[in-house]
Amino acid sequence: AQTVTQSQPEMSVQEAETVTLSCTYDTSESDYYLFWYKQPPSRQMILVIRQEAYKQQNATENRFSVNFQKAAKSFSLKISDSQLGDAAMYFCAYRSDDNDMRFGAGTRLTVKP
């Protein structure tokens, strides 16, 4: 069974600094998709960034980028120029083909002014 592990229950970053959230996953599939979701206090789940496993190039969305290491089964999220509005729970998620999505336990990010 596919599992997703986020080893950092909590992280903090100073405003305008950079922070990296870690995620590892376990799978025997070769084709799959990886996601980072943000959940602010409003509890809405917001898609931050998506990576397709067959693509070697790391995905980037404005201040958010990933470091995808397929051989190591690692998928970290880097947030640059952190803003107060980035404070939230961040969930790493995995999905293969037409199967359901598996989520990590989450990392709570605090941004200090």
Place this chain on the structure above:
Amino acid sequence: NAGVTQTPKFRILKIGQSMTLQCTQDMNHNYMYWYRQDPGMGLKLIYYSVGAGITDKGEVPNGYNVSRSTTEDFPLRLELAAPSQTSVYFCASRMTGRYGYTFGSGTRLTVV
């Protein structure tokens, strides 16, 4: 374009009561899902559907039932509510292919 709409947003149930959580999407997505999120935890799959008339169990289906009579609607039924079902429930949908999920805003359910 409303996306995924869940109702109600909050509900308090007494032990043994039943209720239905409603979920509707207007994006013509084939796939729909119900997840629960316990405090400080990730999301666990309760049930899912790959299309109208087709449903299947996820990781934690006990105590719940679903139906999918139309593409748009995917209600979750709780029978004989128990305190262990106190949680936040999310409905989600997606298109076939490489896409992520679109989530509803969640239902916070408390069983007392």
